[in-house]
Amino acid sequence: MVERTPILNFLTHVILFLGFVFCVAPFVIVVIAASHNLKDVNDVPMSLLPGSDFWINIKTAWTTADLGPKLFNSFIMAAGVAAGKVIISALTAFSIVYFRYPGRMLIFWLVFITLMLPLEVRIVPTYAVVANVLSPYQTILDLTGLSWLIEKISGVQVSLSLGLLNSYTGLILPLIATATGTFLYRQFFLTVPDELTEAARMDGAGAVRFFIDILLPLSRNNMAALGTIMFLWAWNQYLWPLLITTDQSHATAVTELKQLIPNVGGIPEWNIAMAGTLIVMLPPLVVVVVMQRWFVRGLIATEK
Amino acid sequence: MEKRVTFSRWSIGILFAVPQLILIFTFFYWPAGQAVYWSLTLQQPWGGGNIWVGLDNFRSILSNADYWKSITASLTFAAISTGLAMLIALVLATLTDRQLAGSRLYRVVLIWPYGIAAPALAMAFRFILAPEAGFMAVVNQVWPGFWDPGLDGTDAMASIIVAFSWKYVGYNFIFFLAALQAIPRSLIEAAAMDGSGVIRRFWDIQFPLITPTIFFLLVINITESFQDSFGIVDIMTSGGPANATNLMVYKIYSDGFKGLDYSGAAAQSIILMLLIIVLTIFQFRFIERRVHYR
Numbered sequence: 001m002v003e004r005t006p007i008l009n010f011l012t013h014v015i016l017f018l019g020f021v022f023c024v025a026p027f028v029i030v031v032i033a034a035s036h037n038l039k040d041v042n043d044v045p046m047s048l049l050p051g052s053d054f055w056i057n058i059k060t061a062w063t064t065a066d067l068g069p070k071l072f073n074s075f076i077m078a079a080g081v082a083a084g085k086v087i088i089s090a091l092t093a094f095s096i097v098y099f100r101y102p103g104r105m106l107i108f109w110l111v112f113i114t115l116m117l118p119l120e121v122r123i124v125p126t127y128a129v130v131a132n133v134l135s136p137y138q139t140i141l142d143l144t145g146l147s148w149l150i151e152k153i154s155g156v157q158v159s160l161s162l163g164l165l166n167s168y169t170g171l172i173l174p175l176i177a178t179a180t181g182t183f184l185y186r187q188f189f190l191t192v193p194d195e196l197t198e199a200a201r202m203d204g205a206g207a208v209r210f211f212i213d214i215l216l217p218l219s220r221n222n223m224a225a226l227g228t229i230m231f232l233w234a235w236n237q238y239l240w241p242l243l244i245t246t247d248q249s250h251a252t253a254v255t256e257l258k259q260l261i262p263n264v265g266g267i268p269e270w271n272i273a274m275a276g277t278l279i280v281m282l283p284p285l286v287v288v289v290v291m292q293r294w295f296v297r298g299l300i301a302t303e304k
Numbered sequence: 305m306e307k308r309v310t311f312s313r314w315s316i317g318i319l320f321a322v323p324q325l326i327l328i329f330t331f332f333y334w335p336a337g338q339a340v341y342w343s344l345t346l347q348q349p350w351g352g353g354n355i356w357v358g359l360d361n362f363r364s365i366l367s368n369a370d371y372w373k374s375i376t377a378s379l380t381f382a383a384i385s386t387g388l389a390m391l392i393a394l395v396l397a398t399l400t401d402r403q404l405a406g407s408r409l410y411r412v413v414l415i416w417p418y419g420i421a422a423p424a425l426a427m428a429f430r431f432i433l434a435p436e437a438g439f440m441a442v443v444n445q446v447w448p449g450f451w452d453p454g455l456d457g458t459d460a461m462a463s464i465i466v467a468f469s470w471k472y473v474g475y476n477f478i479f480f481l482a483a484l485q486a487i488p489r490s491l492i493e494a495a496a497m498d499g500s501g502v503i504r505r506f507w508d509i510q511f512p513l514i515t516p517t518i519f520f521l522l523v524i525n526i527t528e529s530f531q532d533s534f535g536i537v538d539i540m541t542s543g544g545p546a547n548a549t550n551l552m553v554y555k556i557y558s559d560g561f562k563g564l565d566y567s568g569a570a571a572q573s574i575i576l577m578l579l580i581i582v583l584t585i586f587q588f589r590f591i592e593r594r595v596h597y598r
Contacts, residue, residue: 003496015396019473020410026425029431033431041437044436045442088323088324092320095318095321099310099314099318100312100317101318107325110328114328116584118531121553122332124561124570128335129334129335136330173330194309201311206313207311207313238423238534238535239534243561257423257424257539258539261430268437270431270438277427281421284419285419285420287419288419299418300479
């Protein structure tokens with residue numbers, strides 16, 4: 001750039017190329033291994049020339065792990081989480097930024113604190129809540145004596161119960177219950193000029209109208225960035241779907257991968273395993289490549 | 305920063321916040337409270353509610369050698385994988401920032417790994433690092449018995465560190481590159497005019513200016529190494545051999561859901577929560593104040 005540094009330039013190219021190889025090699029190896037037959041994939045050293053069984057392996061992996069419905073489940077979960085986050089975070093951020101009701105700062109901090117504890121560390125009790133999502137409210141009614149009161153008055157015994165295990169709702173809702181997107185919107189709303197709000201109010205727009213007709217169209221970029229990040233994040237979730245989908249019908253593609261690990265002492269079908277891995281890693285990779293701009297922007301904006 | 309112009313109808317404002325409040329109450333605050341309650345009580349074997357045991361759960365966990373082994377494993381994993389991922393990413397980002405021919409390609413490709421699900425990349429690395437097939441098998445042919453993550457704890461730890469670092473190099477790269485590109489070019493050109501070389505400019509200008517990013521990534525990498533490692537551990541080693549890779553989140557999962565010891569798992573969750581809260585507060589208070597250049 002500013003001076004001539006031939007040796008350093010050469011080194012730069014070498015190191016960057018090594019980094020490139022380091023990043024791409026696993027992808028290449030997965031593709032090549034997925035194209036070999038059982039014998040070739042277990043050869044030492046494995047041939048780096050692609051074999052001819054690629055489509056057969058893909059097909060076998062697809063049927064063994066029943067990936068069709070699983071990919072569909074993954075897609076529903078990822079899209080649900082992305083949409084839910086995009087909508088709910090916008091609502092909350094609007095409330096925090098554009099109103100001055102008492103307790104606003106309390107709400108701000110209540111939401112903010114959720115950033116600190118990821119789902120993984122409170123996994124056991126969250127599972128218990130999802131098993132009966134109304135149990136918190138039942139407990140509150142019991143403790144405050146309200147359920148006793150209701151029973152006395154109406155003769156109905158209160159027992160709230162709604163299990164969300166093995167359901168899309170159960171997969172999606174707990175993943176939405178954090179503050180990630182709220183702060184992205186908050187930062188953006190704070191940069192929207194006050195004159196815009198004043199003009200809208202002068203033209204007779206109320207809060208809801210302003211939100212829908214002015215603020216949301218302005219935040220399109222934020223929505224794309226947040227949606228991309230959340231889609232990838234949800235698609236790649238593993239522990240949570242693993243726990244709450246005891247029934248095969250709601251399992252996701254990522255949790256199904258485990259079915260394809262060759263057993264110790266069994267037939268080492270690495271070609272099938274790698275074909276399955278390829279199928280599972282392809283959708284997020286396509287999203288990263290196609291949505292690169294939003295992906296980078298979303299990452300940097302949501303975390304900071 | 306506050307808005308000067310706001311809307312006056314409080315009721316509407318509060319209504320807008322209600323969906324998120326219900327969600328975080330049900331799926332965040334209640335479970336977190338539940339974890340505290342469980343960690344202080346013990347479930348009776350034949351039902352009949354929980355009995356209060358005070359800090360006994362914590363005492364029994366903290367006196368358990370397996371738990372300390374798990375903490376040591378987690379910290380080793382966090383330290384080495386964070387160090388590796390950040391160092392490699394910093395080198396690659398600094399070199400990409402020199403904007404020689406081809407740097408656009410690197411900018412695109414180097415972030416791919418971060419898009420991949422931890423279990424999927426764990427599967428790929430399980431094959432690549434398998435002792436009997438794949439690539440470490442070649443090494444094993446030359447030195448028989450050199451590499452076996454199924455039997456040797458150090459090898460297993462090395463495998464999960466490689467897999468995790470591979471993913472987070474991509475992540476750190478994005479942030480480092482963004483931080484480096486935010487540095488005004490004129491600053492670097494002025495330094496070059498004054499006769500400082502590339503390395504001198506890195507240490508005296510670029511590095512000090514990106515310290516906030518470095519500390520930010522340090523905290524994120526460490527917390528992620530506690531959570532995102534679950535998929536990698538579950539697919540590659542299942543916590544073995546001999547608990548060598550039984551990281552904290554994996555132990556909570558196996559104690560709670562396989563061993564059905566809710567109270568023990570809850571106590572472990574609380575300890576992990578405290579650890580992460582301390583890290584986060586550390587980031588907000590200490591680092592934000594010490595490292596401030598703008």
